[in-house]
Amino acid sequence: MIAKNTKIYIAGHRGMVGAAIWRSLEKKGYTELIGASSKELDLRNQQAVREFFQAVNPSVVIDAAAKVGGILANNNYPYQFLMDNMLIQNNLIDISLHTNVEKFIFLGSSCIYPKFAPQPLKEEYLLTSSLEPTNEWYALAKISGVKACEAIRKQFDRDFISLMPTNLYGPHDNFDLQTSHVLPAMIRKFHEAAKDGHRAVVLWGSGTPMREFLHVDDMADAVTFAMENRFEDNLYNVGSGVDLTIRELAELIQKITGHQGLISWDTSKPDGTPRKLMDVSKMAEKGWKASIELEAGIRETYEWFLQNIDQVKEVKI
Numbered sequence: 426m427i428a429k430n431t432k433i434y435i436a437g438h439r440g441m442v443g444a445a446i447w448r449s450l451e452k453k454g455y456t457e458l459i460g461a462s463s464k465e466l467d468l469r470n471q472q473a474v475r476e477f478f479q480a481v482n483p484s485v486v487i488d489a490a491a492k493v494g495g496i497l498a499n500n501n502y503p504y505q506f507l508m509d510n511m512l513i514q515n516n517l518i519d520i521s522l523h524t525n526v527e528k529f530i531f532l533g534s535s536c537i538y539p540k541f542a543p544q545p546l547k548e549e550y551l552l553t554s555s556l557e558p559t560n561e562w563y564a565l566a567k568i569s570g571v572k573a574c575e576a577i578r579k580q581f582d583r584d585f586i587s588l589m590p591t592n593l594y595g596p597h598d599n600f601d602l603q604t605s606h607v608l609p610a611m612i613r614k615f616h617e618a619a620k621d622g623h624r625a626v627v628l629w630g631s632g633t634p635m636r637e638f639l640h641v642d643d644m645a646d647a648v649t650f651a652m653e654n655r656f657e658d659n660l661y662n663v664g665s666g667v668d669l670t671i672r673e674l675a676e677l678i679q680k681i682t683g684h685q686g687l688i689s690w691d692t693s694k695p696d697g698t699p700r701k702l703m704d705v706s707k708m709a710e711k712g713w714k715a716s717i718e719l720e721a722g723i724r725e726t727y728e729w730f731l732q733n734i735d736q737v738k739e740v741k742i
């Protein structure tokens with residue numbers, strides 16, 4: 426049982442996931458939420474992180490801060506995706522081990538699993554064969570974060586755990602067409618093409634890869650659940666357990682946005698992993714499952730996009 430006045434530091438609280446975790450914890454009555462923007466605290470700076478922890482002394486740390494992007498950004502900026510993520514997570518994990526942090530939640534990604542692993546992806550498939558090249562840098566950083574938390578559990582018996590989210594979407598996503606993930610990119614592309622006389626929309630790759638999507642409010646709910654319950658293992662997948670092809674996703678978003686033009690596929694862009702459906706039975710056994718259905722979640726995200734169209738986030742690397 427965690428007291429409602431426990432000091433909870435959400436690293437990356439202005440990001441899509443961090444903001445959703447903040448909303449979820451606030452709704453549940455937690456009163457001592459702590460956040461700092463990257464301008465206020467650059468988590469790559471170890472000394473600054475130490476001073477921040479000395480000042481705020483959190484009991485719970487949720488690491489939702491990372492260099493994040495879609496397939497092209499991952500492929501184009503391997504060094505930043507590897508190094509920024511290792512620096513951020515290493516500083517947070519190490520200072521949390523050496524201070525009074527009682528619970529640490531690390532967020533990884535489904536891309537940590539091997540490119541051709543059997544489907545659905547079970548937690549035990551980690552490190553059984555090679556990674557997908559477009560995001561192996563990011564995946565390696567995330568794997569080292571998972572292993573650091575596992576080492577701390579094993580050696581010091583501290584409650585450090587890792588949640589592996591599938592592809593996420595929702596309010597406050599990144600809508601920059603060069604750096605975003607596929608779902609916000611499609612919302613923007615179809616919306617703008619519909620407004621522009623229903624011109625053709627150009628999408629990337631072949632359209633055949635399959636992806637699983639989870640609404641960020643479900644993700645935040647899973648993080649809150651993991652914070653409030655003791656988990657015996659280190660690693661838990663978090664997903665909806667359902668996937669579809671990129672082409673099917675395009676048709677769904679085309680319908681939701683009312684676009685009536687053609688779709689063409691730019692096959693000079695990478696497809697990435699052919700499929701990465703999570704096995705979510707371990708979280709289900711603990712008592713958590715997703716509740717937001719994909720079409721309803723995209724409709725809500727599209728509404729949010731329309732209402733925030735002049736100020737949607739566009740992340741540059």
Ligand SMILES: NC(=O)C1=CN([C@@H]2O[C@H](COP(=O)(O)OP(=O)(O)OC[C@H]3O[C@@H](n4cnc5c(N)ncnc54)[C@H](OP(=O)(O)O)[C@@H]3O)[C@@H](O)[C@H]2O)C=CC1
Pocket residue numbers: 436437438439440441442443461462463464466467468469488489490491492493513532533534535590591592593594597598599606740
């Ligand atoms: N989006 C997705 O589909 C998925 C996300 N995840 C994981 O979820 C977590 C959150 O992702 P998401 O919310 O989508 O990403 P966002 O890009 O929306 O948010 C990332 C946050 O990290 C912060 N941040 C980045 N670099 C630094 C830094 N050097 N110092 C301090 N803060 C920094 C940013 O702070 P600021 O805004 O102040 O600059 C931002 O708030 C990440 O760990 C990601 O790997 C996992 C799977 C899928």
Ligand SMILES: C[C@H]1O[C@H](OP(=O)(O)OP(=O)(O)OC[C@H]2O[C@@H](n3cnc4c(=O)[nH]c(N)nc43)[C@H](O)[C@@H]2O)[C@@H](O)[C@@H](O)C1=O
Pocket residue numbers: 493494495496497499534535536559560563591592593604605606607608610611627628629630631634636671694695696697698
């Ligand atoms: C969450 C996950 O996200 C990344 O992996 P990804 O799932 O491959 O990323 P994505 O969402 O950008 O693409 C999914 C699929 O969709 C296709 N696609 C079509 N048209 C557009 C398009 O317009 N934009 C984008 N971005 N993709 C498109 C694209 O070609 C690909 O086949 C990781 O690098 C890593 O960061 C990670 O962990």
